Amino acid sequence: MSGHGAPIPMMSRKGAPLKGEAHVPGDKSISHRSLILGALAVGETKITGLLEGQDVLDTGRAMEAFGAEVVNRGGGEWSVHGVGVGGFNEPANIIDCGNSGTSVRLIMGAMATSDITVTFTGDASLNGRPMGRVTDPLALFGTQSVGREGARLPMTIVGAKNPVPVRYTVPVPSAQVKSAVLLAGLNAPGKTVVIEKEATRDHTERMLVGFGAELSVEDTDEGRVITLVGQPELKPQTIIVPRDPSSAAFPVCAALLAEGSDVLVPNIGLNPTRAGLFYTLQEMGADLTFENMREEGGEPVADLRAKYSPDMVGVEVPPERAASMIDEYPVLSVVAAFAKGQTVMKGVKELRVKESDRIDAMAKGLRAAGVAVDEGPDWWTVTGLGVGNVQGGITAESRLDHRIAMSFLVMGLATNKPMSVDDGGPIATSFPIFEGLMADLGASVTRSNT
Numbered sequence: 001m002s003g004h005g006a007p008i009p010m011m012s013r014k015g016a017p018l019k020g021e022a023h024v025p026g027d028k029s030i031s032h033r034s035l036i037l038g039a040l041a042v043g044e045t046k047i048t049g050l051l052e053g054q055d056v057l058d059t060g061r062a063m064e065a066f067g068a069e070v071v072n073r074g075g076g077e078w079s080v081h082g083v084g085v086g087g088f089n090e091p092a093n094i095i096d097c098g099n100s101g102t103s104v105r106l107i108m109g110a111m112a113t114s115d116i117t118v119t120f121t122g123d124a125s126l127n128g129r130p131m132g133r134v135t136d137p138l139a140l141f142g143t144q145s146v147g148r149e150g151a152r153l154p155m156t157i158v159g160a161k162n163p164v165p166v167r168y169t170v171p172v173p174s175a176q177v178k179s180a181v182l183l184a185g186l187n188a189p190g191k192t193v194v195i196e197k198e199a200t201r202d203h204t205e206r207m208l209v210g211f212g213a214e215l216s217v218e219d220t221d222e223g224r225v226i227t228l229v230g231q232p233e234l235k236p237q238t239i240i241v242p243r244d245p246s247s248a249a250f251p252v253c254a255a256l257l258a259e260g261s262d263v264l265v266p267n268i269g270l271n272p273t274r275a276g277l278f279y280t281l282q283e284m285g286a287d288l289t290f291e292n293m294r295e296e297g298g299e300p301v302a303d304l305r306a307k308y309s310p311d312m313v314g315v316e317v318p319p320e321r322a323a324s325m326i327d328e329y330p331v332l333s334v335v336a337a338f339a340k341g342q343t344v345m346k347g348v349k350e351l352r353v354k355e356s357d358r359i360d361a362m363a364k365g366l367r368a369a370g371v372a373v374d375e376g377p378d379w380w381t382v383t384g385l386g387v388g389n390v391q392g393g394i395t396a397e398s399r400l401d402h403r404i405a406m407s408f409l410v411m412g413l414a415t416n417k418p419m420s421v422d423d424g425g426p427i428a429t430s431f432p433i434f435e436g437l438m439a440d441l442g443a444s445v446t447r448s449n450t
Contacts, residue, residue, distance in 0.1 A: 009395075009448035010405070010424035012412030017260030017308070018441040022251040026051040026076065026241035027269050028430055029175070029203050030299075032102050034239045035059050036110050037211050038080030039068035040087075040186065043236035047078040050241055054429040055100035062107050065091040085234060086187040090116035094154070097122045099355060099400065099429045102176060104153070105134045109180030112143040113163035113187035121154040125355050125400035125426075131155060133172070134180045140166045141184050165190035165230060169223070173323040174350060175200035175273075178226070182208065182215075188230045197223040200323040201273040206299070210237055242269035242301050246327045247431050249277055250406050253331045254443060255306035256286050257338055257387070257414035263441060264291075265304040276317075276325030277332060278304070284312040284339055310387040312339040319347030326350050330407040333362045337371040338414055339384035349378035355426075356399035365396035365408055369415065393417030402426040406434060409445050420448060 026049040036059065038045030050056065060070045060078075067089035069081035083089070088111050095118055097104040104120050108131070111118055121127065132151035139145070141163045147155030165188045170177050178194050182204055185192025205226060208215050214229035248265045255263035270278075270290070281288050287307040294301055314336060317325075322345075325332070329351055336343035351358040359380050363373040370391040372383040392415025398405035405421045412419025424447070427434050438445045 005425060007423035008425040009420060009422055010409060010445065011418050011420045011448045012409040012443065012445045013418035014258070014414060014416070015444040016442045018251070018255050018258050018263050018443055019261065020263065020441050022248070022263055022265045022437055022441060024243045024247040024251065024265060024437065025053065025431060025433060027244040028053065028056065028246065029102070029201060030207070030241050030269070031056045032059050032106060033203055033207050034241065035063050035070065035080060036106055036183070037207055037234065038236065039063040039066060039082045040085050040110065041082040041211055041234035041236045042084045043082065045080045045082065045236040046238045047080070048240045049076050050078045051244060052076065053432050054098055055103060058096065058098040058100055059103045059107070062095050062097065062103065065093065065095060066111065082234070082236065085231060086114055088114045088116060091118055094119045094121055097126060099123050099126055099426060101126060101129055101355065105131070105176040105180050106183060108134055108138060108157055109183035112138040112157065112159055112184040113141050114159045115161045116159045117156060119154060119156045123400065127153040130353060133174065133177050137166065137168045137177065137181050138184055140168060141188055163188040165192045167193040169195040169197070172350060173198040173200050175204070175323070179204040182226065182228055185228045185230055186213070186232065190230055192228045192230060194226045195223050196226070198320060198323055199224050199273060201271065203271065211235060240296055242296060242299050243267045245269050245274050248304060249328045249331050250410055250431070250434070251437065251441060252288070252304060252306040253335050254410045254413050254438070256281065256288070256309045256312070256335060257410070258443070259308055261306070261308045263306050265306070267301055268304045270300045270302050273324050276321040277328035280315065280317050280321065280325065280332065281335065283315050284335070285309060286312055314339045314341035314343040314384050316344040317346070322347040322350070327403060330358050330362050330403050331410055333366060333382050334407050334411040336382035336384050337366055337390050337411065338387050340386045342381050342383045344379070344381045346379040348380070352377070355401040356404060358401065358404060361397065361399050361401065361404045362407065365394065368394040368396070369411070369419070387414070390415045391417055392419045395420040395422055398423045398426060400426050402430050406431065413443055
């Protein structure tokens with residue numbers, strides 16, 4: 001079942017070329033952080049273009065539970081009246097983060113150094129994911145946590161009454177872990193230091209500086225060293241959320257695979273810690289171009305044009321690029337199925353602990369559709385069959401994972417037989433307008449029970 005209601009079976013099939021403009025939702029990562037940092041600022045933060053998917057709405061409700069005033073003014077316009085660093089109230093009820101790992105991990109960090117006790121839960125998928133990689137570093141501040149076996153939700157976090165600053169080296173590339181530690185460091189005295197051996201998306205650092213925190217970043221022999229001075233007074237901001245590159249990945253990849261397609265995706269955020277998929281696609285031979293490159297709110301932005309690309313070839317994706325495209329590997333594996341030769345993806349063990357084990361989920365579906373996949377703990381390879389040679393004709397399990405569902409629906413736009421997913425309901429968590437947007441482009445993506 002979907003974590004948000006009865007299952008919604010969906011199907012896609014080859015049809016007309018995709019044409020037009022794809023106005024994808026606001027960036028999910030920046031949307032989450034806008035609400036959380038707005039709640040930690042003193043005064044009113046105004047947000048334009050907020051992603052109104054279920055995950056982000058769950059974050060907004062959580063901020064209200066901590067005492068912030070979160071107001072939907074309509075048309076993607078929101079405001080947050082914050083309570084200041086260290087100003088979180090103890091929620092009266094359990095915080096339900098639905099399907100969102102970003103919500104629960106970042107919020108755990110934001111409350112970890114306040115003298116409050118909070119219980120977190122989520123849907124079946126979220127409650128199955130391990131939280132130890134966040135609760136372990138938070139314990140260094142003086143936080144306590146009690147959860148189910150394997151550090152799983154439901155979990156109660158007891159915030160540190162007298163937090164201490166932390167110096168922490170992130171063991172595996174994870175923007176969520178890094179961000180949780182930095183958010184916890186906001187209410188700790190002195191300097192909190194986070195060291196990344198591999199750079200991950202840096203929205204938290206950019207936005208902390210924008211809100212007035214004293215933060216520096218230095219590249220050293222240890223890695224990327226981020227130093228945050230604790231207990232600032234964050235200043236409210238006016239934020240324009242760029243459109244989400246992870247959501248853009250789906251209409252972009254669909255356009256590359258559907259014969260005759262030409263799709264423009266305007267105003268896409270091209271933060272270098274997020275744009276790895278697009279550069280990988282270009283290396284594969286995709287007809288993908290950046291137009292009208294500019295900067296908005298400290299983030300690089302461009303209009304992205306994708307055209308049908310029947311001659312793509314397999315590549316080896318550099319492991320150091322993994323962090324900049326970790327959410328895009330499922331749909332990349334779909335593109336790889338239609339390329340010629342082998343696409344190799346290494347350094348991706350983070351995929352094993354996302355909303356689902358994404359390597360296993362994609363591998364099983366691709367194999368059932370006639371595509372050869374090999375895999376290991378932190379790598380996988382897809383041997384492409386070339387355009388016109390992928391059969392399809394199966395029903396893939398979405399496993400309560402929005403990106404798995406959308407990836408297989410993109411695949412069905414180019415397979416010889418239609419592709420189905422058992423439950424497209426989770427798509428609403430990150431891309432609530434996916435069906436309408438794809439239909440407007442001319443794609444045949446439908447609910448199977450309608």
